[in-house]
Amino acid sequence: MHGPDASxxxxxxxALTQAALLQGFHQRQLVEGELLGSPNGERDSVFIVRSGxxxxxxxxxxxxxxxxxxxxxGIYSTHSQAYVQAVRPSEVLMxxxxxxxxxxxxxxxxxxxxxxxxxxxxxxxxxxxxDLAFRDxxxxxxxxxDGMLARKGRPHQGSLRLELDLNTEDIAQLLGxxxxxxxxxxxxxxxxxxxxxxxxxxFDIHDAERLRARSQ
Amino acid sequence: MHGPDASxxxxxxxALTQAALLQGFHQRQLVEGELLGSPNGERDSVFIVRSGxxxxxxxxxxxxxxxxxxxxxGIYSTHSQAYVQAVRPSEVLMxxxxxxxxxxxxxxxxxxxxxxxxxxxxxxxxxxxxDLAFRDxxxxxxxxxDGMLARKGRPHQGSLRLELDLNTEDIAQLLGxxxxxxxxxxxxxxxxxxxxxxxxxxFDIHDAERLRARSQ
Numbered sequence: 001m002h003g004p005d006a007s008x009x010x011x012x013x014x015a016l017t018q019a020a021l022l023q024g025f026h027q028r029q030l031v032e033g034e035l036l037g038s039p040n041g042e043r044d045s046v047f048i049v050r051s052g053x054x055x056x057x058x059x060x061x062x063x064x065x066x067x068x069x070x071x072x073x074g075i076y077s078t079h080s081q082a083y084v085q086a087v088r089p090s091e092v093l094m095x096x097x098x099x100x101x102x103x104x105x106x107x108x109x110x111x112x113x114x115x116x117x118x119x120x121x122x123x124x125x126x127x128x129x130x131d132l133a134f135r136d137x138x139x140x141x142x143x144x145x146d147g148m149l150a151r152k153g154r155p156h157q158g159s160l161r162l163e164l165d166l167n168t169e170d171i172a173q174l175l176g177x178x179x180x181x182x183x184x185x186x187x188x189x190x191x192x193x194x195x196x197x198x199x200x201x202x203f204d205i206h207d208a209e210r211l212r213a214r215s216q
Numbered sequence: 217m218h219g220p221d222a223s224x225x226x227x228x229x230x231a232l233t234q235a236a237l238l239q240g241f242h243q244r245q246l247v248e249g250e251l252l253g254s255p256n257g258e259r260d261s262v263f264i265v266r267s268g269x270x271x272x273x274x275x276x277x278x279x280x281x282x283x284x285x286x287x288x289x290g291i292y293s294t295h296s297q298a299y300v301q302a303v304r305p306s307e308v309l310m311x312x313x314x315x316x317x318x319x320x321x322x323x324x325x326x327x328x329x330x331x332x333x334x335x336x337x338x339x340x341x342x343x344x345x346x347d348l349a350f351r352d353x354x355x356x357x358x359x360x361x362d363g364m365l366a367r368k369g370r371p372h373q374g375s376l377r378l379e380l381d382l383n384t385e386d387i388a389q390l391l392g393x394x395x396x397x398x399x400x401x402x403x404x405x406x407x408x409x410x411x412x413x414x415x416x417x418x419f420d421i422h423d424a425e426r427l428r429a430r431s432q
Contacts, residue, residue: 058342058345058346058349058350060346060349060350060351061350063349063350065345065346065349065350067342067345080338080339080342081339081342081343081346082342101327101328101331104324104328104331105324105325105327105328106324107324108320108321108322108323108324108327109321111317111320111321111324111327112317112320112321114331115317115320115330115331115334118331118334118338119293119334121338122296122334122337122338122341123296123297125338125342125345126274126283126296126297126298126341127297128345129274129281129283129341129344129345129348130274130276130281130297132345132348132349133274133276133279133281133348133392134274134276134277134279134281135276176349
């Protein structure tokens with residue numbers, strides 16, 4: 001799914017299983033901007049986010065495309081086609097992938113959770129492919145806001161308030177477009193009465209039906 | 217990866233593990249065109265292809281986008297955002313997803329193979345996202361042919377022959393474009409001396425360097 005990932009591995013595991021799985025993992029502090037993994041990186045590690053925020057993105061020439069933001073409990077690999085970068089000071093637990101696979105062989109209780117988290121990551125990727133293959137940028141933006149609304153919207157003065165911890169640039173990179181395009185689309189939706197901007201990353205959605213219709 | 221999937225689960229498992237994993241699976245024959253799964257389908261099953269060919273694709277209004285073709289050993293779920301359809305008479309082994317998860321808890325030897333196959337599927341999805349986000353259609357076509365060449369090309373009269381079991385329509389749906397566009401791009405590459413068409417789905421690649429350069 002776009003935005004902060006809902007798949008929290010640690011929440012899915014009981015304390016004993018967690019401890020057994022994380023044996024051999026080491027803690028690492030990341031400063032803002034620090035790169036944890038890149039395509040063809042040498043180290044093949046898995047990591048679990050303890051705190052902070054990590055961006056997973058693809059890059060090609062001067063373009064970037066964000067696959068997801070990971071927060072506490074999120075799990076990923078340093079060894080994919082993606083760049084992995086701390087966008088604020090973060091703490092992760094890192095383990096060797098081969099070693100973790102070996103641990104899993106003797107830790108069957110962790111397996112369903114791991115497979116579900118991988119499945120959720122796959123679902124996220126398939127949604128992105130749908131967006132890119134079938135929707136124009138406005139459709140992607142509407143779908144993104146509609147999805148976030150379902151998860152994070154709360155009633156506020158007769159509308160639904162959506163507080164995203166993302167700026168216009170972040171949203172542009174999630175949608176594979178420019179900041180300027182996102183701004184002008186948001187301005188258009190504001191003119192049409194679908195939403196209004198109540199601050200940086202804060203939106204009041206006045207017409208959720210029309211927002212959803214635009215995301216189809 | 218585009219095209220026939222390289223992740224053959226059955227080959228990765230020894231005979232005993234295979235037998236234990238497939239306990240409770242039942243065999244199903246599919247006729248050409250038969251739909252095995254669709255978005256929001258009720259049944260949540262996993263299946264393994266024994267023979268034939270299964271197409272996994274996304275659809276939106278009148279557009280379709282092929283994620284992969286599965287052949288013998290390929291594994292997938294009926295319960296994703298994708299349609300799953302036999303494109304020729306096929307035989308699959310089907311099992312209930314929840315039941316299979318339970319089996320895996322007592323079958324740790326199968327876990328690394330399953331996770332690797334899921335990882336390969338995820339890699340495939342990330343390649344597709346890269347293609348859609350960053351490449352124009354010609355770049356996608358060149359990358360597709362270059363990738364197939366690495367896996368299936370064989371020397372033939374001073375060139376490399378590539379026999380794809382795919383027609384122009386199949387390739388168009390893999391790349392998210394029309395048959396007409398693929399045809400005209402192939403014709404252009406032929407005029408430029410990069411390749412020639414030696415039959416339906418059969419290409420002779422005369423300049424693999426230039427093909428690769430075009431895929432960057």
